[in-house]
Amino acid sequence: MGFLDGMAMMFGRAPRKPTEISEAAEILHGRKRRAHVTQLLEEARAHPPGSTWRNRRWAVLIGVNLLFTLSFWLDIQIVEGSLTASRFLGFHLADIYSSLLVMLAQRHVAVNLVIGMVTVLVMWGVIGGRAFCSWVCPYHFVAELAEKLHTRLADRGIVQDHVLHRGVRTVLWVGFALLALLTGHTLFLTLNPIGILSRAVVYGPSLALLWVLLLLVFEIVYSRRGWCRYVCPIGLTYGVIGAGAPVRVVYSLERCAHEGDCRKVCEVPHVLDLTIKGRAEDANVDIGPDCTRCGMCVDICPTDSLDYEIKGLRNLL
Amino acid sequence: MADVAEKPTRPRKKKRRRLSRHQEQRRRLLRAGLVTAGLVLLQPLAFMPLVRRWQQRLRPPGALDERAFLAACIKCGQCVQVCPVEAIVLADMDDGLGTGVPFIDARSQACDFSCDALSCILACPTGALSHDLAAKEEVEAGLARLARPEQCLARQGKGFRGPVRDAGFRGRLRYEQVDRWNPIQVRDHPYDRDPCDLCVLECPIGEAAIQLVAFPTEDGGQAWTPQVLDGCVGCGVCEMICPPEPAAIVIEPRAKPTPRLEALES
Numbered sequence: 001m002g003f004l005d006g007m008a009m010m011f012g013r014a015p016r017k018p019t020e021i022s023e024a025a026e027i028l029h030g031r032k033r034r035a036h037v038t039q040l041l042e043e044a045r046a047h048p049p050g051s052t053w054r055n056r057r058w059a060v061l062i063g064v065n066l067l068f069t070l071s072f073w074l075d076i077q078i079v080e081g082s083l084t085a086s087r088f089l090g091f092h093l094a095d096i097y098s099s100l101l102v103m104l105a106q107r108h109v110a111v112n113l114v115i116g117m118v119t120v121l122v123m124w125g126v127i128g129g130r131a132f133c134s135w136v137c138p139y140h141f142v143a144e145l146a147e148k149l150h151t152r153l154a155d156r157g158i159v160q161d162h163v164l165h166r167g168v169r170t171v172l173w174v175g176f177a178l179l180a181l182l183t184g185h186t187l188f189l190t191l192n193p194i195g196i197l198s199r200a201v202v203y204g205p206s207l208a209l210l211w212v213l214l215l216l217v218f219e220i221v222y223s224r225r226g227w228c229r230y231v232c233p234i235g236l237t238y239g240v241i242g243a244g245a246p247v248r249v250v251y252s253l254e255r256c257a258h259e260g261d262c263r264k265v266c267e268v269p270h271v272l273d274l275t276i277k278g279r280a281e282d283a284n285v286d287i288g289p290d291c292t293r294c295g296m297c298v299d300i301c302p303t304d305s306l307d308y309e310i311k312g313l314r315n316l317l
Numbered sequence: 318m319a320d321v322a323e324k325p326t327r328p329r330k331k332k333r334r335r336l337s338r339h340q341e342q343r344r345r346l347l348r349a350g351l352v353t354a355g356l357v358l359l360q361p362l363a364f365m366p367l368v369r370r371w372q373q374r375l376r377p378p379g380a381l382d383e384r385a386f387l388a389a390c391i392k393c394g395q396c397v398q399v400c401p402v403e404a405i406v407l408a409d410m411d412d413g414l415g416t417g418v419p420f421i422d423a424r425s426q427a428c429d430f431s432c433d434a435l436s437c438i439l440a441c442p443t444g445a446l447s448h449d450l451a452a453k454e455e456v457e458a459g460l461a462r463l464a465r466p467e468q469c470l471a472r473q474g475k476g477f478r479g480p481v482r483d484a485g486f487r488g489r490l491r492y493e494q495v496d497r498w499n500p501i502q503v504r505d506h507p508y509d510r511d512p513c514d515l516c517v518l519e520c521p522i523g524e525a526a527i528q529l530v531a532f533p534t535e536d537g538g539q540a541w542t543p544q545v546l547d548g549c550v551g552c553g554v555c556e557m558i559c560p561p562e563p564a565a566i567v568i569e570p571r572a573k574p575t576p577r578l579e580a581l582e583s
Binding site: 099186191 | 341353356357385389391393
């Protein structure tokens with residue numbers, strides 16, 4: 001999958017069947033007869049799905065947010081501020097989309113914000129943009145719990161997941177920015193559940209949490225992971241800056257049984273479209289930029305066909 | 318009982334009409350459109366608190382003009398964290414315009430400049446608190462006004478003795494004669510002044526900002542009144558320390574033109 005294809009898919013285009021498939025991949029695809037796949041799954045039964053990466057990720061997520069809280073309450077001053085803008089040991093960090101809105105609303109470029117944006121850009125450009133979502137964002141955490149409830153209710157036929165056109169996120173990204181420019185108010189920042197939650201974690205609960213609760217109810221009863229999948233412009237921004245990141249999840253076709261467990265747990269299942277039988281265009285394919293590097297697929301994959309990789313590290317060692 | 322009989326014993330699975338690919342895509346687009354419309358229509362909700370409580374809040378030192386300030390604030394709360402007396406708080410949905418935007422409730426906790434360095438301004442990453450200020454004397458947060466002269470003890474010719482405010486008051490102030498570096502609870506610092514001149518005594522700016530002026534009373538005696546001068550920066554210490562309830566002297570936010578806003582409007 002090309003770089004541009006990945007970007008287009010992140011902005012809302014539906015995944016497409018590959019036009020060209022490499023020779024190596026053709027051979028592997030050809031081998032996936034029923035008997036072979038059954039054998040692969042038989043072998044896989046020996047090792048049940050784990051939750052290693054989820055546990056690590058939750059530990060990091062809670063740890064980072066706790067660090068914000070403790071920096072204030074115990075005055076240890078490691079990360080001061082909240083997720084929209086902060087200082088890490090005195091260095092400016094600023095959320096890129098929030099900063100952009102502030103600059104548009106104010107029609108003024110603040111130097112400290114630019115410094116903070118560049119720092120964030122470099123940091124997440126390496127770690128992998130949307131890793132912010134799954135490894136740091138407090139809303140992602142509560143949305144994961146809501147998602148559990150949603151899938152449980154959906155299994156019983158009580159609720160149903162309504163899929164939206166993913167292009168809506170790109171439209172809203174532009175829309176919120178335009179509104180900031182035209183009204184002179186950063187309206188999105190008022191509705192931003194990440195900011196609300198992050199401030200609640202640091203400065204104590206607020207009435208604004210009711211809005212976050214409303215979003216969660218929407219996700220539980222109407223659309224699975226609605227905010228993260230279809231709305232969050234902050235997530236889209238991180239997706240763009242992490243498009244070329246060396247840290248990513250890589251898919252290996254060889255042992256994949258195409259049973260589709262990964263797509264069932266994925267927050268952004270379109271990035272795993274290539275795990276459908278016959279879709280992978282090469283023996284090893286990088287997962288696209290919309291991937292949050294959450295590792296749910298790595299945990300669940302019965303055949304170890306999905307794993308984290310740091311590009312270039314193997315050559316370096 | 319008839320109802321029970323009709324209910325299926327197993328969890329019911331709704332039979333769904335199979336949609337064609339085209340229909341499904343159209344629905345996805347429709348839902349996306351509805352969510353977009355919903356979120357755009359929700360945006361003016363950001364102004365709701367303004368409708369409920371149309372009052373301008375006292376902003377931290379160095380704040381730009383209200384409109385520019387609201388545009389510039391990124392709602393991170395770094396100003397809250399650096400304030401030694403925790404005078405700055407973040408607005409909730411019902412605290413005036415701008416959820417997460419900082420303000421000072423002077424009666425509960427005024428800014429007494431105990432940081433000595435305008436820490437909040439230094440902490441602000443966006444310049445919503447203008448970095449152009451270098452000293453506390455340059456701050457123009459608000460302006461003190463004797464809003465309830467009938468409450469003023471000095472105007473009644475009275476003195477004041479004991480701790481100010483009630484026993485549950487948690488406000489803090491830095492008393493240089495007690496501890497040069499750390500603010501202490503106001504309730505732990507009783508006064509004995511005749512006439513009452515606490516607003517003048519505790520003003521961090523001093524005689525350039527407020528003074529007590531004597532005037533003859535109707536019965537031939539003498540009383541005093543606080544007079545606010547040009548030097549007042551609107552920190553709010555006089556409002557916090559004023560003994561009667563409600564306070565005789567209050568801070569009113571000061572509207573100030575900023576070059577940046579003027580550029581925006583022209």
